[in-house]
Every structure is written in structure tokens, then in C-alpha cells.
Amino acid sequence: MTSRSTAPAWAAALAGLTAAAVAVGVGQLAAGVIGGDSSPVVAVGNAAVDLSPAWLKNWAIATFGENDKTVLIGGIFVVIALLAAGFGVLARIRVGYGRLALLVFGVAGAWAAATRPDAGMLDVLPSLLAAWAGAAMLSRIFRRLEPVEVAEPVRETAEPDSAPLEQPPVMLAGDRLRTIDRRSLFTGVATGAGVAVVTGAAGVWLGGRNDVAAERAQVAAALPKPARPLPPLPAGVDFKIPNLAPFVTPNHDFYRVDTALALPNVDPNTWSLKIHGMVERPIELSFAELLKRPIVEADLTLTCVSNPVGGPYVGNARWLGVAMAGVLREAGIKAGADMLLSTSADGWTAGTPVEVVMDGRDALFAFAMNGEPLPVAHGFPVRQVVPGLYGYVSATKWVVDVNVTRFDQETAYWTDRGWDAKGPIKTQSRIDTPRNKTKPGRNVIAGVAWAQTKGIAKVEVKVDDGPWQEARLAEVPGLDTWRQWMIEVDLTTGLHTLSCRATDETGETQTNRGAPPEPSGATGYHRVLIETT
Numbered sequence: 001m002t003s004r005s006t007a008p009a010w011a012a013a014l015a016g017l018t019a020a021a022v023a024v025g026v027g028q029l030a031a032g033v034i035g036g037d038s039s040p041v042v043a044v045g046n047a048a049v050d051l052s053p054a055w056l057k058n059w060a061i062a063t064f065g066e067n068d069k070t071v072l073i074g075g076i077f078v079v080i081a082l083l084a085a086g087f088g089v090l091a092r093i094r095v096g097y098g099r100l101a102l103l104v105f106g107v108a109g110a111w112a113a114a115t116r117p118d119a120g121m122l123d124v125l126p127s128l129l130a131a132w133a134g135a136a137m138l139s140r141i142f143r144r145l146e147p148v149e150v151a152e153p154v155r156e157t158a159e160p161d162s163a164p165l166e167q168p169p170v171m172l173a174g175d176r177l178r179t180i181d182r183r184s185l186f187t188g189v190a191t192g193a194g195v196a197v198v199t200g201a202a203g204v205w206l207g208g209r210n211d212v213a214a215e216r217a218q219v220a221a222a223l224p225k226p227a228r229p230l231p232p233l234p235a236g237v238d239f240k241i242p243n244l245a246p247f248v249t250p251n252h253d254f255y256r257v258d259t260a261l262a263l264p265n266v267d268p269n270t271w272s273l274k275i276h277g278m279v280e281r282p283i284e285l286s287f288a289e290l291l292k293r294p295i296v297e298a299d300l301t302l303t304c305v306s307n308p309v310g311g312p313y314v315g316n317a318r319w320l321g322v323a324m325a326g327v328l329r330e331a332g333i334k335a336g337a338d339m340l341l342s343t344s345a346d347g348w349t350a351g352t353p354v355e356v357v358m359d360g361r362d363a364l365f366a367f368a369m370n371g372e373p374l375p376v377a378h379g380f381p382v383r384q385v386v387p388g389l390y391g392y393v394s395a396t397k398w399v400v401d402v403n404v405t406r407f408d409q410e411t412a413y414w415t416d417r418g419w420d421a422k423g424p425i426k427t428q429s430r431i432d433t434p435r436n437k438t439k440p441g442r443n444v445i446a447g448v449a450w451a452q453t454k455g456i457a458k459v460e461v462k463v464d465d466g467p468w469q470e471a472r473l474a475e476v477p478g479l480d481t482w483r484q485w486m487i488e489v490d491l492t493t494g495l496h497t498l499s500c501r502a503t504d505e506t507g508e509t510q511t512n513r514g515a516p517p518e519p520s521g522a523t524g525y526h527r528v529l530i531e532t533t
Contacts, residue, residue, distance in 0.1 A: 007145035009089055011185055015141040016088020018192035019102065020080055023134030025199035027109070030126035032206030038123040039203075040106070040130050043113035045076050045261040073261065088138070095142050099135040106131020116347060137192050144184040212265045216380055219268060219373040226297035226320060233299075234475035239484050243433040244446045247474070247484060249315035251370055256377050257304050257313060257391070259413070264345040264398045268381035273365065277341075277404035280332030287381055290365065293322045298362035298385075301450050301482045303425050305390035305414075306517050310430045310526035314450060316481050318371070319385050321364030324357050331404070333358075339407045342384055345398035351412035352386060352394045353422050354404070361387050361453055362480065365399065387480040388453035390521060393423035420520035427451040427510050429459055429485070429502035431528045440493045440532040445471075446486035447526075451504035455479035458503040461487050464496055471500075479505065491532045498528045 007015075024041060031039035049072070052060075064071045083105065091098025109127030113119060238247040268287040275283040297320055304313035328340075333354060340352040357363040363386040367374060374380040379397030386394035392414040403410070407421055415421045429449035449456045455476070460468040474484035485500075503509040514524030 007092060007142070009092070011145055012088040012092045012142075013085035014088065014185070014189060015138060015145065016084040016086065016091065016098065017081060018141060018189045018196075019088070019098075019134040019138035020084030021196035022137040022192050022199075023102065023106070023130040024080070025196035025203070026133040027126040027130030028203030029199040029206070030129045030203070032203035034122050034126060035207070038113050038126045039207075039262065040109035040113070040127040041073065041076055041080075042262045043116070043123075043127065044109055045072055046116060046259070047112035048072065048076070049259050049261070091138060091142060095139055098138050098142075102134045102138065103131045106134070137195075141185070141188045141192065144181065144188045212267055212376065212380065215268050216373050216376070219367070219381065223320070223368055223371075223373065224291050224295050226295045228297070230297045230299065230318070230477070233477055236475035237477065237484075239446060239474055239486050241433065241444060241446045241484075241486060243435070244484060244486075245432055245448050247316060247481070248370060249317055251317070251372065251375055251378070254315040254317060254369075254378065255304065255313045257306060258397060259348055260346045263376050265376060266345045266381055266398050266400075271381050271400065273382065273399065274401045275327060275331045275404070276402075278334040278337035278406070279328075279404050280334065281330070283327065283331045285327070287367075290322055290367070290382065293326065296321055296323050296362060296364060298364060298387075298480065299477050300362060300364075300385055300387045300480045301452055302385065302391055302395055303428075303450065303452070305392050305419065305423060305521050307428075307522060308517060309428070309514070309522045309524045310528075311522075314428075314430075314448075314482065317369045319362075319364055319366045320368035321366030321382075321385065324363040324365055324384070324386075325360075327365065328354075328357065328404070333404055337404045337406060339405050339410060341403040341405050341410045341412060342396040342399050343401040343403070344379075344396050345400050348396070349412040350384075350393050350396045351407065351410065351415060351421060352384070352389065353407075356389060356394075357386060363387070363394075388425060390423040390425055392419060393421070418519055423520065425450075425452055426521045426523055427454070427456075427502050427504045427508060428522075428526075429456075429500045429510065430526050431498055431500050434498075434530050435528060437531050437533065438491065440491055442488055443491050443532075444486055444488055445498060445500075446484065447500060448482045448484055449500075449502035450482035451502065452480045454508075455505040456483040456485075456502055457505045457507075459483075459485040460501050460503075461489070462499045463489055463491070468501070491530075493532050495529065495531050498530060499525045501525050 027040040087098045087101040090101055106127050109130065110124035113123040113127055116123070233247065271287050273285045273290065297318065299316070299318050301314065301316040307313035338354050340354055340357060341349055342352065343349050365382050366385045367382050369378065374383060382399055383397040384395055384399050429447060431445065431447040433446050434443060445461055449459050456473065459471040459473065461471050462468050469487060471485040471487040476483050501510045510525065511523050512525050516522060
């Protein structure tokens with residue numbers, strides 16, 4: 001059909017939606033076969049993340065938290081549905097126009113997949129196959145939208161025995177010119193929906209075969225022991241107060257902020273880490289070779305630069321790994337090198353100051369947290385962990401490459417987007433309880449404070465405009481973890497503002513000057529408004 005269709009707009013829009021559903025399903029199937037981030041939806045989503053301005057990303061993180069990627073994927077499906085309906089309506093003018101729009105959309109998806117840092121030659125195929133399948137389905141359904149030829153009933157003559165007068169086989173006028181066979185249309189839509197469901201489900205199943213659950217279980221069964229195991233945590237490390245963050249953050253509760261819509265599934269049997277650039281002796285290590293090196297155990301708190309004052313993007317764990325400094329010394333860092341440009345399996349990059357990694361702190365190529373192999377969401381099989389720096393300049397997950405270079409020669413993912421190049425963390429404190437409402441009388445105010453590599457020396461709390469009162473501090477195993485604090489105060493009935501501030505072991509106290517997270521981390525006192533009734 002090449003001329004203008006007489007199909008109603010709703011039917012054309014439904015045809016477009018069905019074509020798009022088939023395209024998404026076929027694209028998912030092809031991506032399941034090929035693997036990686038080649039799914040058209042994921043590829044477009046990743047491109048949207050990369051191309052979004054910093055203010056939009058910050059707003060998404062602040063508004064949706066760790067659900068920002070889920071919201072983005074949902075938004076992409078909404079946009080696809082709206083565009084698909086529009087493509088269907090466009091096809092009323094000429095079906096070729098609708099097919100062309102689908103093909104252009106497919107090419108855009110192929111471009112998004114091809115421009116990923118870790119892209120391969122085959123990654124363009126799912127988007128192109130999706131566009132072809134969608135265009136074919138659109139044509140198929142529009143053939144079902146041809147007007148139905150309804151013959152007029154032949155009127156009987158006044159003389160029953162005489163032959164009827166000859167009538168035209170089709171007589172259509174007015175609204176009947178737009179009559180369509182709805183049964184045929186809905187059969188075509190149902191067929192398309194079935195194809196979309198089957199191909200999409202098959203694609204998800206095939207993609208699931210690429211997960212590394214079995215490999216992770218093998219690592220768990222043979223997890224090496226540290227050369228010098230840490231002693232048990234001090235008895236007073238956790239006040240165990242309701243609603244107070246525990247000293248050790250469970251893996252399933254540990255915050256995650258990354259740019260990947262689809263988590264990389266990296267097989268430790270094929271993983272390798274390359275150390276190159278401004279070094280005397282480039283190194284490439286397999287996972288088995290990494291685990292043969294001296295193993296280090298460390299209690300470390302990680303913090304995200306996107307964390308607002310009092311925010312949730314901070315957590316503490318016991319990590320197991322290999323000292324980054326030892327590997328770099330073996331490679332031999334050349335004079336003048338001041339930056340480690342690390343790259344993840346999905347192409348994300350971070351720039352870490354060389355001096356920070358080499359100054360004696362427990363900077364690790366970590367492969368386990370809290371007694372088990374890294375969860376995939378936290379970088380399995382290997383990630384970087386560097387205390388004292390925000391994660392965007394240090395905590396590369398799924399790390400596969402470290403280029404020893406200079407800050408004046410290279411930039412990383414977030415520094416390209418305006419964030420500070422070196423990212424030292426700021427001393428911070430947070431009120432965990434109470435929040436919103438409590439009862440008048442004696443109340444416990446408690447929270448956590450952190451100043452990695454410096455340690456927390458004091459936390460103070462203020463109620464309304466009253467004096468600062470020093471809180472009781474929990475025990476800690478070292479300077480690189482957060483520290484719980486608590487204080488008991490009397491609260492009268494009504495509204496109260498609670499404030500807290502921390503002082504680190506160097507004598508530096510948090511500033512009361514409020515600043516947003518960008519470009520180098522939020523500052524200010526955490527304040528909580530509560531009502532006592």
C-alpha cells in the first residue's frame with residue numbers, strides 16, 4: 001500500500017505500537033544472543049545517561065536515588081510508545097514514511113550501541129534487526145487496514161420471477177469508505193504481541209545465561225585468606241540503636257551509584273587487569289594470578305560525591321583484596337606520573353591521584369566484601385577501593401585497566417562533566433534517629449560521622465538554638481571507617497530542630513556553610529525537624 005490510508009488514526013497508532021513492541025522483542029532476542037549492552041533499549045538508555053547534562057543527572061539521583069536507572073528505562077519505554085504511535089499515524093500518509101521512521105530510530109539505536117567504549121562490531125545488529133522487524137510488522141498490519149469491500153444487498157424487484165437488475169459489486173460512500181475489518185486488525189495486533197512476548201522473553205533468558213552466578217559461587221568456595229587477618233571488631237563498635245545505621249552495612253543494603261543500565265557480567269576466568277602507561281614494566285594479571293598475591297583485609301567506608309548532607313550514599317564494609325601500591329611498585333611508576341586512569345569493563349573511567357594510592361593507606365584491588373565475593377552490582381570480580389576519596393575518582397567497579405598517566409594529559413568520566421579532578425572527601429555527620437516524630441521527654445539522638453583516613457574525634461548535637469552538646473562516640477577499628485554517635489536529651493512538646501557537626505582527628509570541624517554536592521562534595525550541618533507529641 002503506497003497511497004494515503006483511510007484507516008482511522010486509532011488503528012494506525014495501534015499498528016505503530018505493535019510494530020514497536022515487535023522491534024523491542026526482536027532487538028532483545030538478538031542482544032541475548034550477542035550479549036553485552038547491545039540491547040536497543042539499554043544502548044539508547046546508556047547514550048541518554050552519557051549525553052544528559054550534569055544538572056539533570058544530579059536531579060535524577062536526588063529525586064529517585066538508586067531507582068534512577070529504573071525510572072530512566074521506564075521513561076524510555078514511554079517515549080518509544082509515544083513515538084511508535086506517531087509513526088503509525090505517519091504511516092497513514094504513506095506506509096513507507098512509517099517504515100522509514102522506524103529504520104531511522106533503529107539506526108539511532110545502532111549508533112548508541114556502537115559508540116559505547118566497550119562496543120564490538122556485532123553490537124549494532126540488535127538495533128538494525130529490531131528496525132527491520134518493526135518495519136515489516138507495520139507493513140503487515142497496514143495491509144489489514146485496507147477498507148472492507150461491503151457489497152450492497154440486491155433489492156428484490158416487483159416481479160419475483162423476473163431477473164434482478166445488475167448492481168455494482170461494491171457501493172461505498174461517506175463513513176463506510178473508512179470501514180476496516182476489526183477482526184483482521186486485532187488478529188494482526190495479537191500476532192505481533194505474541195511475537196514481541198516470545199522474542200523478548202527468549203532474549204531475557206539468553207541474556208540470563210551470560211550471568212556469572214556459577215563463577216561467583218566457585219570464587220566463594222575458594223576465597224583466599226588474608227596474610228594478616230584483622231582482629232574481631234571492637235565490642236563497642238555498634239550501639240545497636242533502632243533506626244541507626246549498623247556499623248557494617250550489609251551487602252544488599254550497600255549503596256550503589258553507577259552509569260551502567262545493564263550490569264557487566266565479567267567472567268573471572270577471562271578477566272584480566274592491565275597496568276600500563278608511564279611505567280617501567282607493564283603488567284597484565286589474570287584473576288588467578290591476582291589471588292596468589294598477598295591478600296589484605298581492611299575495614300573501609302565508601303562515600304559518593306553525590307551524597308547530599310545527611311544523605312544515604314555512604315556505607316561501611318570489610319574488604320578483601322590486593323594492595324594497589326604493591327602492584328604499581330612492581331610495574332615501576334615513572335617520574336612525573338600523577339594520575340591512575342582506571343577503566344571498568346563497561347568503559348567507565350576514574351582518575352585517581354598516584355600519591356594517594358602510594359601513601360600507605362589501604363587502597364585495594366578488592367574482590368570480596370563482608371566475607372563473600374563482590375556482588376555483581378558492586379564490581380565482581382574486581383573493583384578498586386581507595387579510602388579518603390569519593391567513589392567517582394577512586395572506586396572503579398569491574399576494573400580491567402589502569403593507565404598510569406598525568407592529570408594534565410587525561411580526564412575521566414565525571415571530571416569531563418565538571419566535577420573536581422581529585423575528590424578528597426569532606427568530614428561529615430548525619431542524624432539517623434529520631435526522624436519526623438517522637439515522644440516528649442528523654443530521647444536518644446544518634447547517627448554516624450565519617451572522615452576517612454583522618455578519623456572522627458568528636459560529634460556535637462544542638463537542639464533548636466541551644467548550646468552544642470558533645471555526643472558519646474562508639475569504638476572504631478581504625479581511621480578509615482564511619483563512627484556511630486549518640487546522645488540523650490530532653491525534648492518538650494512541639495517542633496524542634498536537631499543539628500549535628502563532627503570534628504576529625506586533625507582538629508577540623510565541619511563548616512556550617514551549605515553547599516551542593518557538585519563539584520566537590522556537599523557541606524553544611526545536617527538538620528532534622530521533628531515533632532514531639
